[in-house]
Amino acid sequence: MDPREASAAADSAGAERPGEARSHVPFVVTMLALSIVCFGTIAAFNIAIDPFRAFRTGFSEARYARAWLGTRRVSKGEVLRHGACRVLLLGTSRVERGFDPSHPGWGTAETYNMGLGATNMWEQLRVFRYALEHEPLEHVVVGLDMLMFNSNRQYEWDFRQSVFNTTKRYPDYRLGTVLSNYAVESSRRVLERLDENVTDANDDHGFLPKGVGAGFDYRGASVKLLRGFMTNPKSYGPYMDDGSRWAMLKEMVETCRARGVRLTIVMPPSHALDMEMLWVSGNWAAFEAWKRRIVEMADAENARSGDGDVWSVVVWDFTTHAGRNAEVLPGAGEGRVMKDWLETSHFTSAYGDDVIARVTGAARDGSGAAEEGLGVRLTGENIEAHLEQLRVDRARFVGEQPADARMVRNLWEQAQRSRRSMATEAGG
């Protein structure tokens, strides 16, 4: 017999001495009983608080809104699982903070804002697929930022925990919402907010508006954001588009067409300083190419419409250096509250209301009046003229706000110097 076989057989046969089995029973019983008590308690706590609105046992959706930030994808997934959604708003935090789902322009109360901070096309496609499968979708509005096409931008941590993550089997997903650190932490945050006066009427439908008070340091916040965008490889430090994200947008467009779901593509407002960052970072050509490609894709789909086929995709562009996007940042200690901007990256929901009015043709007051000149509806016919106009707007902005334009350039040069010094050190 092979020595290994002999050893295996001997090890197996002589494993237990008389009475040994009995002596292990108290350990096994204690271990199992304690485990059941501990896990049962944790699960009961999280089911009772229900921080993700998974079991509808806890409090109203609004109470969770702020508690959700770190696990927003989990929470939004649960809301989408339970509630009916006819109009779906997709996009980044700009959409999440700027597009109010209760705006009458959407034409239905069953509108859900699936805007997600730091998202990308990969995530948004999965959210779209999930919604399409579970909701009676009639209209999809995609707020597109060029950042969503940066291939360095991977999925966020809470996406992996969410129902949108199709590699996670349901038992893993469901047990994660009751037996995980993030579930316990989310429950704790909900309890912290119990004293806040929030009613069911405030259910936010995924909308996360933000207000800033007088004395807010707009400039400091904006500089921090711009610097982050310039140095973060998930943004423009450097921007990288390997082409893979375009197939995802194409799938969205083609699926909407196949299912007869209205599709509106919106390039939401970008502050002039945010736009200037694209210019000084050398990404302007890529930005223009990005817009051309979107319009090209939309035109190609619309061209496929034959007689009787009313489906079409509409593209709106609100990015420019001019108009409300060129609102001057308050100086240090000025104390002025900006009308349309939270900082250079996010517009206010009031500005968002006007954008929605322009896109849908219906203002919040029901007047149907929309601000003329706000945004441009893009087609293959006007894209080049529009891009030319944006260049003119940019030149005018630099003339009118030279100090701020210089500030953006300086920030970019600082970021570049820092990168160069690192690369030189590394390269010897």
Added chain:
Amino acid sequence: MLFNSYTFIFLFLPIAWAGFYAMNGVAGRRAGRVWLLLASLVFYGWWNPIHLPLLLGSIGVNYLLARAIGDERRSQRGRKRLMVWGVVANVGALAWFKYTDFVLRSTLGTLGYEMEPTGIMIPLAISFFTFQQIAYIVDAYKEPGRARPFMDYALFVSFFPQLVAGPIIHHSELMPQFAGEEPYRARASNLSVGMAMFVLGLFKKVVIADEIAQYPDAIFGAAGQGDAPTAALAWIGMLGFTMQVYFDFSGYSDMAIGLARMFGLRLPMNFDSPLKATGISEFWRRWHMTLSRFLRSYVYLPLGGSRVGRARGYLNLIITMLVSGIWHGAAWTFVAFGLLHGVYLVVQQIWTRRFRLGPETPQWRRTFRCAWARALTFMAFAFSLILFRSSNFDGAWLVFRGLFGAGADEPSAEVPELKAAIWIGAAWVIAWTMPNVQEFMRKFSPALDWTPSRTKWRFGTRRVPYPAWMPNPWWAVPLVAMLVWSVLNLDRVAIFVYWQF
């Protein structure tokens, strides 16, 4: 399915265990084995069942091949030819799935062409079940006339605790156990020892390895994109990954051994405190022991081992370690990792021959040399892991340079350096000074064919015994605390480092 997942811990394992013993009791052993086989196939196909047919086909073909090879009525030459074809087919399948992209990319790259990935999906665990089956057919040739029942063979290859990341079991270790009594009796002793080992392994993986993983992930990720780390980050990256991979893989092995034990089966030891080794050859006798054993038996010795002259012996060592490197992954960095370890082994052999300690060497010098050798071995291994972890040579070079102060001034990744250093330091203290899981469980023969070589701490002349687990309810309290801690952290579930192999 991952061991460190809710589905496995709360659904699969209880159902598989209870079902196995219920089947044994109600319908007999054969039904129990069928149940275990089916459970293992569910385990394998849980994520993506697309490769289940490949696994089943591989089992079927190799079993028939082994029967033919072991058929004594065939001529020796015919059996040998079949065996060679079998090995070539297995290696060919492994190469096709795992190395096609690598070979094509490398070849076309040298000719100046770029290539899109072929999209060939690597079947889960193919490296592991291929090696096990190669051993089976080679042994069928060496020892003909020992055909085993198909059910035992299929279960040996697919038995879920060891299926996806080892230990690489030899058929003679597991198959005789299926024929014994032990697995078919639901014993509290097997359950308690198995549960304790599983929890300890889970804790090592989820709480220690996954916590540390975020630091090297960020640092090596940035280096892979050309961002040089600072000196501090380079050290955190290198030492952090060393700790991560040790606690990750040894934790996985502890879980696998514990799970098998719950079913009354003993698996061989796979990690025996390798970071305490005082030489590279000792390191490989303690690290992924079942892989080292396989490579020794089926690569190094067939090449002639050290019996073919000194220079050929060195070459054989290098070739064996090259195979080990390539087995770990399809990239030039893994080739370099294997080559480096081959060189390490050769250097150590030369050194040992030249500077062997004599019996007259004073104790203080022995102690000093032992401490120095341990530190050197640890550092040599840690250095090599830079190649193992880096996605390309440029990234590896940036981390190497960073170690010696030639890195960047600004951090390349957001890593809380103090916190990272505390975690890595704590893990290092555990790895260097504490008994391993098998030593802790030593009173209950936790691994097959293993007796502990160390059971005490030495402080000068004093000897302090390692703590030893006993099946009393008090030990259940810290173990449940570790289990709860681990389960709550499953939300950051990360696959095992060796899962991809």
